[in-house]
Amino acid sequence: MKISVFGLGYVGAVSVGCLSDDGHTVIGVDPNNTKVDMLNRGQSPIVEDAIGSLLKAGRQEGRISATDNAQLAVDRSDISLVCVGTPSRSNGSLDLKYVEAVCTEIGTAIKDKPARHNIVMRSTMLPGSMRETVIPVLEAVSGKSAGRDFSISNNPEFLREGTAVFDYRNPPKTVIGEIQPGDADMLASIYAHLDAPMIRTSIETAEMVKYVDNVWHALKVGFANEIGNIAKQLGIDGQEVMEIFCKDEKLNLSSYYLRPGFAFGGSCLPKDLRALTYKAARMDIDVPILNSILPSNVGQIERVLDTIQRSGARKIGVLGFSFKSGTDDLRESPVVELIERLMGKGFELLIYDQYVNVAKLIGANRDYILNAIPHISRIMVDDVAAITDNSELIVIGNGSAEFADILEKVTATQQVLDLVGVAKPAQAVANYNGVGW
Ligand SMILES: NC(=O)c1ccc[n+]([C@@H]2O[C@H](COP(=O)([O-])OP(=O)(O)OC[C@H]3O[C@@H](n4cnc5c(N)ncnc54)[C@H](O)[C@@H]3O)[C@@H](O)[C@H]2O)c1
Numbered sequence: 525m526k527i528s529v530f531g532l533g534y535v536g537a538v539s540v541g542c543l544s545d546d547g548h549t550v551i552g553v554d555p556n557n558t559k560v561d562m563l564n565r566g567q568s569p570i571v572e573d574a575i576g577s578l579l580k581a582g583r584q585e586g587r588i589s590a591t592d593n594a595q596l597a598v599d600r601s602d603i604s605l606v607c608v609g610t611p612s613r614s615n616g617s618l619d620l621k622y623v624e625a626v627c628t629e630i631g632t633a634i635k636d637k638p639a640r641h642n643i644v645m646r647s648t649m650l651p652g653s654m655r656e657t658v659i660p661v662l663e664a665v666s667g668k669s670a671g672r673d674f675s676i677s678n679n680p681e682f683l684r685e686g687t688a689v690f691d692y693r694n695p696p697k698t699v700i701g702e703i704q705p706g707d708a709d710m711l712a713s714i715y716a717h718l719d720a721p722m723i724r725t726s727i728e729t730a731e732m733v734k735y736v737d738n739v740w741h742a743l744k745v746g747f748a749n750e751i752g753n754i755a756k757q758l759g760i761d762g763q764e765v766m767e768i769f770c771k772d773e774k775l776n777l778s779s780y781y782l783r784p785g786f787a788f789g790g791s792c793l794p795k796d797l798r799a800l801t802y803k804a805a806r807m808d809i810d811v812p813i814l815n816s817i818l819p820s821n822v823g824q825i826e827r828v829l830d831t832i833q834r835s836g837a838r839k840i841g842v843l844g845f846s847f848k849s850g851t852d853d854l855r856e857s858p859v860v861e862l863i864e865r866l867m868g869k870g871f872e873l874l875i876y877d878q879y880v881n882v883a884k885l886i887g888a889n890r891d892y893i894l895n896a897i898p899h900i901s902r903i904m905v906d907d908v909a910a911i912t913d914n915s916e917l918i919v920i921g922n923g924s925a926e927f928a929d930i931l932e933k934v935t936a937t938q939q940v941l942d943l944v945g946v947a948k949p950a951q952a953v954a955n956y957n958g959v960g961w
Pocket residue numbers: 530531532533534535536553554555556559607608609610622625626629646647648649681682683684685
């Protein structure tokens with residue numbers, strides 16, 4: 525394939541070397557003439573393991589060239605990969621000036637090109653950048669229509685500097701965002717030989733995924749450092765602690781707990797978080813990440829409360845209110861907190877949970893219901909129908925399978941607010957609302 529690569533920085537130079545190594549003919553484009561000259565001499569414009577030999581070989585074998593002329597590069601290629609920088613402004617906002625400039629150049633270049641050109645944005649850009657900046661600039665300058673006259677897609681890069689060539693060939697995943705299914709088939713074929721999941725999704729989701737990855741990596745570093753600081757002060761080897769932590773691939777290093785939804789609760793997480801952050805404070809150890817977790821959790825309850833208040837409904841039915849389906853434990857259940865707040869604001873409430881039945885409860889949970897939250901037991905009903913028959917808004921509070929078909933049991937005027945995603949429909953439904961989806 526004939527490929528042009530715009531931007532000869534880390535991402536662009538690695539792309540040029542690896543694509544050429546895969547047998548493609550690659551033309552690099554950059555306004556920086558030093559970088560263009562270096563590539564044309566078979567030298568690497570970046571310092572990075574393994575890239576020098578790839579660029580040298582590609583140049584010697586005639587598959588690599590470089591230019592500062594965007595028109596020439598577009599004319600001589602079927603597909604353009606855009607890898608220009610997307611720096612921060614001094615206030616932290618994203619600066620798209622290089623993206624706008626390159627889109628103006630590519631838009632001008634495709635104006636009179638008869639063939640349908642393929643444009644791929646590899647630069648990291650916030651969700652909405654493609655739809656609000658990239659596509660409008662390309663369409664305005666070229667006079668052509670995205671999707672019809674040229675293909676446009678978003679393909680975030682996940683390489684790490686220092687191991688960039690290895691990462692390019694062994695990506696954790698390939699993500700392609702497209703405005704219509706199949707639009708990025710040519711791009712997908714470039715990666716077909718890679719042994720990695722290929723995910724094709726909307727351009728906004730692809731844009732978002734890249735930020736989520738980097739923010740998560742930053743959070744991991746900060747979390748491990750705070751744990752290490754507490755451990756050291758306690759005379760414990762923090763690295764050993766985190767090595768043991770990382771051996772747990774069921775709950776710690778896994779997808780578990782990483783699904784957007786409602787607040788956490790239960791008898792352990794809030795209590796143990798409070799104990800550890802209190803201990804850190806007593807030792808004068810600053811743990812801003814750990815200290816922010818409980819406020820973040822409270823904020824999630826406030827957010828749902830706000831959503832319910834804005835719904836206009838006054839009769840609320842809650843399906844599932846133990847902190848987890850399949851348990852009768854109500855201690856620190858965030859759904860109970862939500863119910864109490866709604867009762868305090870004068871909403872009419874009915875609640876149902878097959879696992880929480882006062883008559884059958886024994887021990888601590890019975891005492892807790894009868895003594896700590898007796899007002900809750902008074903609004904409990906025995907089946908889902910009692911909720912669907914009497915509620916304007918139904919809140920799904922835990923992931924019990926019996927709530928999965930709730931949309932089939934409500935009328936179009938009854939609203940469903942799903943805090944867990946158990947009733948998420950395949951297509952958007954007007955009376956269904958999720959918390960983070
Ligand atoms: N560096 C990384 O490890 C990494 C990893 C993944 C994603 N990214 C993202 O990829 C993008 C590029 O990052 P980078 O580190 O390669 O950037 P970089 O700053 O190293 O290189 C950007 C290059 O784009 C060139 N450029 C500017 N305007 C241009 C134009 N109109 N036409 C052609 N070239 C132009 C610049 O001269 C420069 O050589 C950024 O959005 C970055 O966030 C970077």
